[in-house]
Amino acid sequence: MTKLLFLAALNLAKSPGRALALILCIGGPVFLFISAAAISAGISGEAAASIESGADIYVTRDQGGLDANIEVKYVDEFRQSMSVVEVRPRIVARIAPAPEIWAVLLGIDPLTTEDERGLQSGRFFRAHSSSEVVMGSTLANRLGLKVGSSFILSTRTMDRTLKVVGTSSKSGTLWESSVIWTSFSLAQELLGMTGLATDILIQTRDEVMANRLADHLARSDAHLRVQTKDLVRRYVSRGYAYTGGIFSAVYAVALALAIPAVLVISGFGTRERRREIALLKVTGWSTTHVLVLVTLEAWLCSLVACGLSFLTAFVWVRWLNAPLLANLFIAELEWFPVVEIPARFEISTLGLSLLVCLIVSWTGTLFSSWRTASIPAAEALQ
Amino acid sequence: MSDPVLEASGLTKIFGRRSLTPLSILRGITLKAQPGQAIGLTGPSGVGKTTLLSCLSLIDLPTSGSLRLFGSSTHDLSDRARSELRREKIGFVFQNFQLLEDLPTWLNVCIGQLVGPTPLNRLREQALKLLEVVGMERQVDCAVRQLSGGEKQRLAYTRAVIGSPDLLFADEPTSNLDTTSARFLLNQIEALLESDVCVIMATHDASLLALCDHIYELRDGTLWHRNDSAGTSAICLEE
Ligand SMILES: Nc1ncnc2c1ncn2[C@@H]1O[C@H](COP(=O)(O)OP(=O)(O)O)[C@@H](O)[C@H]1O
Ligand SMILES: [Mg+2]
Numbered sequence: 001m002t003k004l005l006f007l008a009a010l011n012l013a014k015s016p017g018r019a020l021a022l023i024l025c026i027g028g029p030v031f032l033f034i035s036a037a038a039i040s041a042g043i044s045g046e047a048a049a050s051i052e053s054g055a056d057i058y059v060t061r062d063q064g065g066l067d068a069n070i071e072v073k074y075v076d077e078f079r080q081s082m083s084v085v086e087v088r089p090r091i092v093a094r095i096a097p098a099p100e101i102w103a104v105l106l107g108i109d110p111l112t113t114e115d116e117r118g119l120q121s122g123r124f125f126r127a128h129s130s131s132e133v134v135m136g137s138t139l140a141n142r143l144g145l146k147v148g149s150s151f152i153l154s155t156r157t158m159d160r161t162l163k164v165v166g167t168s169s170k171s172g173t174l175w176e177s178s179v180i181w182t183s184f185s186l187a188q189e190l191l192g193m194t195g196l197a198t199d200i201l202i203q204t205r206d207e208v209m210a211n212r213l214a215d216h217l218a219r220s221d222a223h224l225r226v227q228t229k230d231l232v233r234r235y236v237s238r239g240y241a242y243t244g245g246i247f248s249a250v251y252a253v254a255l256a257l258a259i260p261a262v263l264v265i266s267g268f269g270t271r272e273r274r275r276e277i278a279l280l281k282v283t284g285w286s287t288t289h290v291l292v293l294v295t296l297e298a299w300l301c302s303l304v305a306c307g308l309s310f311l312t313a314f315v316w317v318r319w320l321n322a323p324l325l326a327n328l329f330i331a332e333l334e335w336f337p338v339v340e341i342p343a344r345f346e347i348s349t350l351g352l353s354l355l356v357c358l359i360v361s362w363t364g365t366l367f368s369s370w371r372t373a374s375i376p377a378a379e380a381l382q
Numbered sequence: 383m384s385d386p387v388l389e390a391s392g393l394t395k396i397f398g399r400r401s402l403t404p405l406s407i408l409r410g411i412t413l414k415a416q417p418g419q420a421i422g423l424t425g426p427s428g429v430g431k432t433t434l435l436s437c438l439s440l441i442d443l444p445t446s447g448s449l450r451l452f453g454s455s456t457h458d459l460s461d462r463a464r465s466e467l468r469r470e471k472i473g474f475v476f477q478n479f480q481l482l483e484d485l486p487t488w489l490n491v492c493i494g495q496l497v498g499p500t501p502l503n504r505l506r507e508q509a510l511k512l513l514e515v516v517g518m519e520r521q522v523d524c525a526v527r528q529l530s531g532g533e534k535q536r537l538a539y540t541r542a543v544i545g546s547p548d549l550l551f552a553d554e555p556t557s558n559l560d561t562t563s564a565r566f567l568l569n570q571i572e573a574l575l576e577s578d579v580c581v582i583m584a585t586h587d588a589s590l591l592a593l594c595d596h597i598y599e600l601r602d603g604t605l606w607h608r609n610d611s612a613g614t615s616a617i618c619l620e621e
Contacts, residue, residue: 003501003502007496014484015484283494284497285465376442
């Protein structure tokens, strides 16, 4: 076996061009796969974390099955309910603080337990301030703003001069990094949403209580849409399964293209390759021996391809922040993302991609080699 | 007399059997060879000598007929058993060398033995020893494509004998050699014959033919024995 491994390595080394082409051909799709898997895992990890740290119940108004703004008057009503710890109205909207730069306007008052030390710098806005905001650090950088600087935000209803009093943490989530966080009342003003909120967040004592309360609310008022943490969790994971599905389809195509490429490059049916195999047979190799050699060659290539892909993906996503790639997974991201792309490289991804590599290279080479090895050597030597 | 190394009877080979113009190259070959015997095959080019050698050496499959090697039928040998026979008992020197051009010389010599039990360093030693015998010790690590025609021929010979075969086929082994190399090969084959190896060669080289116990001419797909004394008069073996 070591002798065959030696010959396989030598065969690859003696035609470096072919080996390189093979490696690229196998490694290309695998690079995509590893990067994509890492970014997906990173994003869904972040989403999961923010769901867990978020509220237990989200209430909006029902408008033909869709979420609509809810009247703030419900806040007091919900506060009366049993086992409620905290009720906060929230406004979430998409705004453009500068041309072509999108951000999330988040209007919610901080919890009394929330700590300013969670910020990267500065402090929280004052409760009823009509100009103070906390800004995601990445967004602040892009707009060239620091703690203490002012800027003008134009919305549909007004232009308002706002002042950055704090920036959110550097290690924050993707979402946090492009947020403009204001008090609830300021957000209401900015968007002209008097008396309205995007949704109302309810914190309960525990999840069982939350589910019970959610049931109760949904039954007591047909105009409300009530979503529990549990439900959101499921939506989110289904969302990822969906993008995952699209990605798999794209990936399957890439793979399907890789196999014939491997076939061609590995010298499928080429005279030279046929002659080589026939010669081995003539000198006393059995078909099995030939197949073992071909397998070893394919697997050596795969190992190298897989290792290189993993390294490249790591550098590409972690160090270079996934240029040209992240925007396939995250909406409204530029080709060269400014925000830090969340990524999680898992050992199972590496394992899976190695498996895929092995199968691709194998499928690409085994059959043709077997065909050549099983006809009489004299024919293949022609 | 000892058992024959090779016994062929009624071997036929038809190329393009399913095509419109099938080519019947061998039409009933009968041949017997004993250990230590040398058998020469002659005949004009294109008559089927290479085809016959291929069929006899398990490199090609005859269309019909029976072939016994070392006392047992080769008809229903498994792929594995055929490979083992080729590796351990049969050597073949091709007319056009058939070497792996990109691999180093020594590896070409022991390429077949890579799938045998001998470890790699031992195989290399064996190859070095044999290459020394044929005067190629300086080309041991050269890629084959850098060798001259004569060197390739010597290499092809070395590869054929590394497994100490009992049956050696040689397809026009001296056609690419200068006279000194040809004489050298002649001596090698003589030595093989003395150690009871059976050698079957297709050749027109008079000095090689002089070594042969039997000389056959391949004509119209059958073998005609060349009677030394009669010279031209031929006997069809089947009669
Ligand atoms: N695989 C093949 N398919 C078709 N024709 C073949 C094949 N191999 C050899 N031939 C033909 O068989 C004839 C005999 O070839 P060969 O055995 O090489 O002759 P020789 O060695 O006597 O010169 C030639 O005419 C050649 O074209
Ligand atoms: Mg010939």
